[in-house]
Amino acid sequence: MDRAVEDVEYEQMLLSRHGLLNHRKGRRENGVLERSAYILLSRIRVQGPMSIGELSEAFDLDASTLNRQTTAAMRAGLVQRIPDPAGGMARKFRITAEGSRILDEEREGTVASLGRVLVDWPGEDVAAFAHYLRRFNTDLERLGGRPWPRP
Template sequence: MDKPTQLIEFETMLLMRHHVLARPRPKRDAGERLDRSAYVLLSRLQLDGPMSIGQLREAFGLDTSTLNRQTAGLLRAGLAERIPDPDGGIARKFRITAEGERRLAADRTENVEGLEKVLKGWSAEEATRFAAMLHRFNEDIERLEGRPWPRP
C-alpha cells in the first residue's frame, strides 16, 4: 500500500466495520437504537424539514421502493409522520415526530460519548483537525455526487 488513496480505502473500510458508536449504554435496550437508515433519514428531516419521497430520492440517490420501505418503518415506529405539503404542493411530506426527535437525540448523545472515549488521548487541536478533514472529505464526495448534505 504505497498510495495514500490505498491507505484511505483500507482505513475507511475498517471505520465502517467498527461499531463503537452503535453499542447501547446499559440503561438503553439495543432495540431502542435506531438502525442506520432511520438515523440518517431522521437526521436529514431534522435539518431540512418535511420532505417528499421525490425530495428524499434526490437527496439520497436511492430508488423509490427503498425509500418507501424505509419511511414505512419510520411511520410504524412513530418516528415520522406524513403531512400535507406546507408549501401547498400535491405530494405529501414526511416530518420527524417528537418521538423521532427524542430517539435521534438519544442516539446522537451515545454516538458522541463513544467518540469521546475513542478520542480521549487526542488533543483538542488533533480532534479539530480531524473533524475539519472529515468535513472536507464528505463535502468532496457530495460535490462529486451532486448531493450536498445540509450542515447545522
C-alpha cells in the same frame, strides 16, 4: 500520493466495519436506531419536511426503498406524513417529537462513544480530524451532486 490514497481506502474500510451503530431492522432491543433510520431522521431534521421524491434525490435511492424506510419509521412513531407546507401535491414526512427525542438520545450515545475513542487526543487533533472528515464528505457530496445540508 498513490500509496497515501491506498492507505485512505484501507482505513476507510476499517472505519466502516467499526460502526458505532449496530444494524438491525427497526430499533434494537436496547433502543438503538437502525443506521438508515438515523440518517433519514437526521436529514429530515436539518432540511425540514421532505417528500419521497425529495428523499429519493437526496439519498440516490429508488422510491420503493424509501417507501419501506418511511413506512417502518412511521410505524415506529419516528416520522409522520403531512400535507406539503408549501401547498404542493406531494405529502411530506416530518420528524415527530418522539423521533426527535430518540434521535437526540442516539446522537448523545454516539458522541459519548466517540468521546471514549478520542479521550486521549489533544483538542486540536480532534478539531483537525473533524475538519478533514467534513472536507472529505463535502468533496464526496460535490462529486455525487448531492450536498448534505449542515446545521
